[in-house]
Amino acid sequence: MAYDKFTTLTSPAVPLPIENIDTDQIIPARFLKAVERKGFGDNLFRDWRYDKRNQPIADFPLNQAKYSGQILVGGKNFGSGSSREHAAWAIYDYGFRVVVSSFFADIFQGNALNNGILPVVVSPGFLEKIFAAIEADQGAQFEVDLQNQKFTILKSGESEGFSINPYKKHCLTNGLDDIDYLISMKEEIAEFESLP
Amino acid sequence: MEAKTLFDEIWDSHVVKEVEGGPSVLYIDQHLIHEVTSPVAFLGMEKRGAKVLRPEKTVATPDHNVPTIDQHLSIKDELSRNQVEMLKRNCAKHGIVYHGLGSEGHGVVHIIGPEMGLTKPGMTIVCGDSHTSTHGAFGAIAFGIGTSEVEMVLASQCIMQPKPKKMMISVNGKLSKGVTAKDIALYVIAQITTSGGTGYFVEFAGSAIESLSMEGRMTLCNMSIECGARGGMIAPDQTTFDYVKGRQFAPKDEEWEKALAYWKTLKTDVGAVFDKVYEFDAANIEPMITFGTNPGMGIGISKNVPNSDKLTGSDKLTYEKSLKYMGYAEDDRMVGKKIDYVFVGSCTNGRIEDFRAFAQFVKGKKKADNVTAWIVPGSRAVEKQIIAEGLVEILNEAGFELRQPGCSACLAMNDDKIPEGKYSVSTSNRNFEGRQGPGARTLLASPLTAAAAAVTGKITDPREFLMES
Ligand code: SF4
Numbered sequence: 001m002a003y004d005k006f007t008t009l010t011s012p013a014v015p016l017p018i019e020n021i022d023t024d025q026i027i028p029a030r031f032l033k034a035v036e037r038k039g040f041g042d043n044l045f046r047d048w049r050y051d052k053r054n055q056p057i058a059d060f061p062l063n064q065a066k067y068s069g070q071i072l073v074g075g076k077n078f079g080s081g082s083s084r085e086h087a088a089w090a091i092y093d094y095g096f097r098v099v100v101s102s103f104f105a106d107i108f109q110g111n112a113l114n115n116g117i118l119p120v121v122v123s124p125g126f127l128e129k130i131f132a133a134i135e136a137d138q139g140a141q142f143e144v145d146l147q148n149q150k151f152t153i154l155k156s157g158e159s160e161g162f163s164i165n166p167y168k169k170h171c172l173t174n175g176l177d178d179i180d181y182l183i184s185m186k187e188e189i190a191e192f193e194s195l196p
Numbered sequence: 197m198e199a200k201t202l203f204d205e206i207w208d209s210h211v212v213k214e215v216e217g218g219p220s221v222l223y224i225d226q227h228l229i230h231e232v233t234s235p236v237a238f239l240g241m242e243k244r245g246a247k248v249l250r251p252e253k254t255v256a257t258p259d260h261n262v263p264t265i266d267q268h269l270s271i272k273d274e275l276s277r278n279q280v281e282m283l284k285r286n287c288a289k290h291g292i293v294y295h296g297l298g299s300e301g302h303g304v305v306h307i308i309g310p311e312m313g314l315t316k317p318g319m320t321i322v323c324g325d326s327h328t329s330t331h332g333a334f335g336a337i338a339f340g341i342g343t344s345e346v347e348m349v350l351a352s353q354c355i356m357q358p359k360p361k362k363m364m365i366s367v368n369g370k371l372s373k374g375v376t377a378k379d380i381a382l383y384v385i386a387q388i389t390t391s392g393g394t395g396y397f398v399e400f401a402g403s404a405i406e407s408l409s410m411e412g413r414m415t416l417c418n419m420s421i422e423c424g425a426r427g428g429m430i431a432p433d434q435t436t437f438d439y440v441k442g443r444q445f446a447p448k449d450e451e452w453e454k455a456l457a458y459w460k461t462l463k464t465d466v467g468a469v470f471d472k473v474y475e476f477d478a479a480n481i482e483p484m485i486t487f488g489t490n491p492g493m494g495i496g497i498s499k500n501v502p503n504s505d506k507l508t509g510s511d512k513l514t515y516e517k518s519l520k521y522m523g524y525a526e527d528d529r530m531v532g533k534k535i536d537y538v539f540v541g542s543c544t545n546g547r548i549e550d551f552r553a554f555a556q557f558v559k560g561k562k563k564a565d566n567v568t569a570w571i572v573p574g575s576r577a578v579e580k581q582i583i584a585e586g587l588v589e590i591l592n593e594a595g596f597e598l599r600q601p602g603c604s605a606c607l608a609m610n611d612d613k614i615p616e617g618k619y620s621v622s623t624s625n626r627n628f629e630g631r632q633g634p635g636a637r638t639l640l641a642s643p644l645t646a647a648a649a650a651v652t653g654k655i656t657d658p659r660e661f662l663m664e665s
Binding site for chain 2: 017018019020022024025028029030032033034035036037047052075076077080081082083084085086088103104105106107110111114115165166167168170177178179180181182183185186188189192193
């Protein structure tokens with residue numbers, strides 16, 4: 001799936017200071033029945049966002065006008081649970097391009113990268129600082145610099161580096177995906193198959 | 197030669213190419229697909245004008261969405277029906293074998309793979325479902341992938357994967373009466389937490405693991421993902437070979453001998469190094485039950501809900517939120533708490549051994565009146581065997597009905613939803629908020645513990661009954 005190229009992003013952030021946010025919360029199973037990759041953003045965090053009568057739950061951050069931006073900041077162990085890529089689609093479709101946490105579940109991290117979302121791992125201490133910065137000023141701006149692999153709290157100027165696999169960085173920067181690359185490897189794959 | 201782990205051995209022999217500064221291009225021997233995570237992958241293929249490279253290496257079945265009663269009728273829910281039909285159409289179009297609803301080969305994808313002998317030692321196996329780790333029980337590298345990766349496998353029979361680190365979890369000693377593979381799994385996850393395995397691929401070893409049947413090993417590897425690991429595996433041995441032999445897709449005659457000779461070499465070399473090692477004593481494990489909203493929140497059934505005194509900050513808040521959702525308080529005693537539903541099934545505990553254990557336990561007893569029980573075989577083959585072995589009469593006499601195969605209440609994408617606020621003792625693998633239906637409260641446990649709850653209507657230590665006999 002092609003997605004927009006990613007280089008740098010400056011944006012306010014939406015805080016979700018909850019740990020172990022699992023994929024069943026990101027997108028509940030009952031919304032996985034689509035056969036196209038459309039409209040998942042409406043159901044992102046569905047059961048935390050809306051009550052039984054489909055009314056928005058006022059104190060959930062996504063429902064609070066004071067929070068906005070393309071960066072989602074979550075507690076540790078973000079994205080645990082199922083392999084459903086719908087979780088990444090929902091986050092992207094809602095409008096997030098970056099998810100920050102001190103720890104990501106493996107499959108989610110891979111799915112995010114395959115869908116144009118940059119997962120940024122920061123230290124637990126720095127994560128607290130990000131939450132504190134949003135708390136102090138909901139409009140606070142953050143800068144995500146993929147080229148230099150740096151996340152900055154613009155107000156205080158504090159920053160922290162993050163790591164990313166060089167190949168994945170190349171893909172994100174250029175909006176490329178793995179599938180084209182693999183299709184281009186047909187001959188090598190056939191050769192591998194013919195080995196004893 | 198360098199000493200290698202079992203994981204390294206299989207991984208290295210499947211690397212087509214190392215991408216510079218990147219992941220490996222890993223060749224996939226067996227691909228399994230189901231209706232939920234495949235449609236967008238096929239759509240992507242179409243957009244690219246790509247063909248399925250090796251259709252014979254993919255096998256499909258619809259499981260997540262399917263009803264577990266009246267399967268001969270058309271699926272009522274339109275969206276579910278659409279997904280199932282889409283899978284069927286995509287398979288027909290691309291020449292992929294499809295085991296449809298009601299057919300002999302139908303069932304939960306991780307149950308039918310081993311049953312048919314598609315799952316074999318030394319393979320790489322993937323599926324767009326995290327519990328693909330189940331197949332690791334055979335000494336295979338098996339793990340769940342996202343839909344983009346499903347498309348990669350369809351298009352190239354390969355995926356791009358960074359190599360995970362390696363973890364050894366050994367469990368030695370003898371399991372006590374009433375303690376099953378499910379309890380080992382819940383115990384290990386409680387010990388190392390739901391993120392303790394992140395970044396790792398686990399090998400399970402030790403005398404307690406070797407003593408498990410293939411069914412038990414599958415249960416354990418199935419749940420390896422719940423500690424965050426990419427997957428879990430167990431070196432193949434005689435138990436493995438005996439299970440595979442004679443199955444539909446198992447090698448035959450000369451081929452069998454050849455395969456067997458290779459499979460016997462599949463083990464971690466002496467001196468091979470793991471990035472992390474855990475050792476547990478089987479004697480410390482009792483029947484487990486979860487009390488919170490992730491699979492790591494499990495305790496021995498005789499214990500009380502832990503208190504949060506030692507937790508601080510967001511850990512404490514997360515813990516309190518979880519208990520509030522469950523309607524439990526710190527220091528509560530688990531035994532004796534009322535329950536409403538019992539679910540036996542799923543790719544964790546939906547195999548014949550699980551129903552034998554359940555049926556044997558409830559034999560001559562009666563289902564408690566306050567309990568609704570859903571007994572759901574993991575596949576048609578399991579269903580048929582339950583009937584053939586006469587278990588269905590035992591179940592019926594005790595007031596239980598057998599349903600038809602599918603994922604069912606494991607993730608409640610079909611009609612099998614636990615109502616809001618109700619307590620469900622479930623043999624499945626996840627107790628996340630809303631996993632079994634919006635507002636449902638899930639208590640993960642073994643089939644034995646589920647059976648004890650089903651006949652008493654409350655959380656009950658199954659050993660109480662086992663001691664009597
Ligand atoms: S039984 Fe549950 S865990 Fe297993 S494949 Fe189905 S939904 Fe997934």
